[in-house]
Amino acid sequence: MRLAIFASGGGSNFQSIVDSTISGQLSAEVVLCVASNPSAGVIKRAETLGIPVHVLPPSFPKDYPGPDQPNELLQVLAEHKVTFIALAGFMKLVPGFLIAQYPGAIVNIHPALLPKFGGKGMYGRNVHVAVLENGETESGATVHLVDLEYDTGAIVLQEKVPVFPTDTPEILAARVLKTEHSLYPKALQIFAK
Numbered sequence: 425m426r427l428a429i430f431a432s433g434g435g436s437n438f439q440s441i442v443d444s445t446i447s448g449q450l451s452a453e454v455v456l457c458v459a460s461n462p463s464a465g466v467i468k469r470a471e472t473l474g475i476p477v478h479v480l481p482p483s484f485p486k487d488y489p490g491p492d493q494p495n496e497l498l499q500v501l502a503e504h505k506v507t508f509i510a511l512a513g514f515m516k517l518v519p520g521f522l523i524a525q526y527p528g529a530i531v532n533i534h535p536a537l538l539p540k541f542g543g544k545g546m547y548g549r550n551v552h553v554a555v556l557e558n559g560e561t562e563s564g565a566t567v568h569l570v571d572l573e574y575d576t577g578a579i580v581l582q583e584k585v586p587v588f589p590t591d592t593p594e595i596l597a598a599r600v601l602k603t604e605h606s607l608y609p610k611a612l613q614i615f616a617k
């Protein structure tokens with residue numbers, strides 16, 4: 425499996441996926457990092473690891489052409505012979521042309537137990553604030569297939585973490601993120617096999 429990881433932030437999930445390919449836990453090769461903005465911390469991580477980076481234009485995907493015209497992103501993915509895409513903290517909605525090119529081969533990780541606490545606006549800190557405000561006693565992480573909506577695709581794997589009455593959004597986020605780091609490689613290995 426030749427993996428491209430799409431990210432917008434610090435890239436700790438990117439790092440854990442690459443680490444799991446190096447340790448042999450995940451039978452895949454991370455061949456490309458696609459960043460949604462030039463200041464994403466993930467870029468430095470990819471450069472340190474010698475993994476090629478493609479930075480999307482700010483207007484992505486609005487400025488992308490129709491199906492019969494050259495499409496820079498699809499070209500880059502083809503150049504690197506990408507067979508599977510993992511979104512890891514990617515803050516843009518995935519356009520239809522990408523889903524059409526990679527049917528059933530794009531997954532995302534979400535920092536809650538979907539279908540609860542998903543959808544538009546449910547990202548980053550907002551998710552953990554909502555979980556705490558709702559008085560949940562457990563949260564977790566979900567890896568799911570990507571479709572044309574936010575967080576609605578079929579669930580691949582989930583892992584729970586406890587929520588404690590003393591949790592702040594930051595403490596809960598850190599607990600969930602730690603779980604993401606082991607869950608995402610496990611979920612990707614299902615596809616790699």
Ligand code: GRF
Nearest residue numbers: 433434435436437513533535
């Ligand atoms: C993770 O919590 C992920 O679930 C969410 O964004 C965060 C990304 O963290 N979608 P990182 O950039 O992988 O450190």
